Amino acid sequence: MNEAVICRSVVKNFGTGENEVKVLRGVDFDVHYGEMTFLVGPSGCGKTTLLSVIAGLLNATAGDLRVLGTDLAHLRNGKAVEFRRKNLGFVFQQFNLLPALTAAENAAIPLLAAGWNRRKAVDKAVTILEDLGLGHRVAAKPNQLSGGQQQRVAFARALIHEPRLVVCDEPTSALDADTGHHVMDLLRRIAVRPDRAVLVVTHDSRIFPFADRIAHMNDGLITNIEKNNEGELEHVA
Ligand SMILES: Nc1ncnc2c1ncn2[C@@H]1O[C@H](COP(=O)(O)OP(=O)(O)OP(=O)(O)O)[C@@H](O)[C@H]1O
Ligand SMILES: [Mg+2]
Incomplete structure (x- = not known):
């Protein structure tokens, strides 16, 4: 199987009755292993909602969703949390850093949650932060960092x-x-492998050249998909 994520007719409504808002209106969408897929579209079209459903942070109202071969909706609660912790990495619109921890400790959280020795976890965090140009700020707390550093x-x-x-x-x-x-x-080097995949929501056209595939979303639906063939975008669906 070469799809890391398969969405079929995924629907997400918020609220009920008069207050019901239909945000995802039957999304068909795949993220392929070994690729970086971008999801683009106007503000409010449902990108964050789709990302949250795929990441298991929101439950879909209807439709089928498989993530890394697993149907998250059918995992019991504790199992779903464990699955996410082990297999998923998130960067949210809000960075959600813990204010009492240093940059290195924040970065080390997934390893600490997996039971790593603290020293080894923080050492690995420092290595990655150095690679991201933050070697001089590893001991800083989030409120001492700029937005881009956070x-x-x-x-x-x-x-x-x-x-x-x-x-x-x-x-x-x-x-x-x-x-x-x-x-x-760095994201491409670490996270794009034959058995790994990346999904990026962005408005930033400066980084479009990094996409293997660009899915366009409008008003709760994927409207078209382009594949990047050595810089030439080719319409595929
Ligand atoms: N919890 C919620 N309750 C009700 N409506 C919501 C909720 N979350 C999102 N919405 C609505 O769903 C729609 C899609 O929101 P979403 O955050 O997915 O958009 P987006 O494409 O990520 O936009 P942006 O580019 O501005 O981040 C918006 O109209 C928003 O108001
Ligand atoms: Mg959003």
Whole structure:
């Protein structure tokens, strides 16, 4: 199987009755192993909602979803949490760093949760933070870091446990062009492998060249998909 994520007719509604909002209106969408897939579309079209459903943070109202060969909806609660912790890495629109922990400790969280020795976990976090140009700030707390620095700590945390699926929501929003390129380069090196995949929601056209596939979303539906053939975008669906 070469799909890391399979969505079929995925529906997500918020609220009920008069207050019901239909946000995902029957999404068909795949993320292929060995690829970096971008999800693009206007503000409010449902990108974060789709990402949250794929990451198991929201339950779909209807439809079928398989992530890394697993139907998350049918895993019992504790199992779903364990599955996510082991196999998924996230970079959210809000970075969700823990204020009392240093940059290195924040980045090390997935390893600590997996039972790693603290020293080894923090050492690995420092190595990744160095690679992200933050070697001089590993001991800083989040409130002592700039937005772009916090975003890179969130990146390190998403990648440190070498998850099979990394999902990122606007991962370069707080970064200048050079840092954005560097971060995408690192993401490609670490997270794109024959048995791994990356899904990125972005408005940032500067990083479009990093995409293997670009899915366009509008008003709760995937409207078209392009494949990147050595810089030439080819319409595929
Ligand atoms: N918990 C919620 N309850 C009700 N409506 C919601 C909820 N979460 C999102 N929505 C609505 O769903 C729609 C899609 O939101 P979503 O956050 O997925 O958009 P988006 O494509 O990520 O936009 P942006 O590019 O601005 O981040 C919006 O109209 C939003 O108001
Ligand atoms: Mg969003």
